[in-house]
Amino acid sequence: MKGRIPIRIANKRAYIWDVDDLDKIRSEHHICGLLVGTLPHLSQQNVFLGLPAQLTPEEATLLVEKEYAVFVDDNNAYPEPSLSQFQQWNAEQKRYIEHQRAALESENVKSSEVAQLAVSEEAVRKRKERELKRQQKALELRRLQEGEGDCAVDAILSEPIPTPSADVQASLSNLRPTTSSAPAQYNICIAASSSSLEWYSPESCSYSTIDAARTAGIWDFPSNLQDRARYGVFKDLWEQGYFLGGAIRFGGDYLVYPGDPLRYHSHFCATVIESLTHTIRPMEIVAHGRLGTATKKTHLFCGWDDEKKTVSYVSIEWAGFG
DSSP states (O other): OTTOEEEEEETTEEEEOOHHHHHHHHHTTOOOOEEEEOOTTOSOTTTSOEEEEEEOHHHHHHHHHTTSEEEEEGGGSSOOOOHHHHHHHHHHHHHHHHHHHHHHHHHHHHHHHHHHHHHHHHHHHHHHHHHHHHHHHHHHHHHHHHSOHHHHHHHHHHSOOOOOOHHHHHHHHHHSOOSOSSOOOOOOOOOSOOTTSTTOOOGGGEESSHHHHHHHTSOOOSOSHHHHHHHHHHHHHHHTTOEEEEOGGGTSSEEEESSOTTTOOOSEEEEEESOTTOOOOHHHHHHHHHHHHHTTOEEEEEEEETTTTEEEEEEEOOOOOO
16 A cells, blocks of 8 residues: 555545645646635635545545545544653654744744834924924014015015935935834745644555455445446546546536646536436426527436446537528
8 A cells, every 4th residue: 555645534535635646646646636625714714715625435445446535533542641652742743833922922022122113213304394394484583573575575485395305305305114014924824734643654554455445334325226326427537637626516517627626627517317228308308408508518318237337428509400
């Protein structure tokens, strides 16, 4: 089992926690999965999700069947740690917390000093500006008192307000705060996976085949005709080189992509038919055909033959009639 990707099973759901493993199954095995990781109090998490990535039952089963991955019973992969292991882990956690606390306090002190310096410099600059305005008003008043008649007043009022001297301007520009008063940003790394724990032991609860995982009670897909039909269609399309994703928004079972969904739009919306003798109503054909055409896709009916383990395809596309 060396070199295979570990798929962590919890409550019969398959997860991948390592970003390198996720990149490998996508680039080498054209399996995408779905990011489901979230963080508390983070807005718009439906747009920016993180690890772990959850695999569909079809994706997880295919990876194990093709010997690209193994199932790991994640609930039993963490036996009770010994006293020494727990004490060591606790000491490491305390050191990590103290390090982060010291970094945070240092950052807060620095931000407070920067903000206080910016406020004091701004106060000095405004005080200088007010003093300059008072001097200008005093000069105008003195000229008005020394002037004679309305002509002198008009002449004084028409004169432009004297601009500050070069020395005063240089002093004012130097007093403007050059640093931002906003606190500097910093990053705190939080490990997503706990597989680095000393007592983590997946060897005793790893399963390289579907039958072994089913016997252990951690996996039961495919368990009936519907599951076998879905998996058979998924596997057949995957072996033809397609990427597959969920299609519930388009009224089907799978979206079929000619390449990575990050680069291509899906060409087909596939619906799984459990049996070749299954009855399809005319209104279903019309609905799927019109919906597929409206979303710029061809709808694909995929009939599964459970005896021969083969798939037959019928495509439907709405067209105009003359």
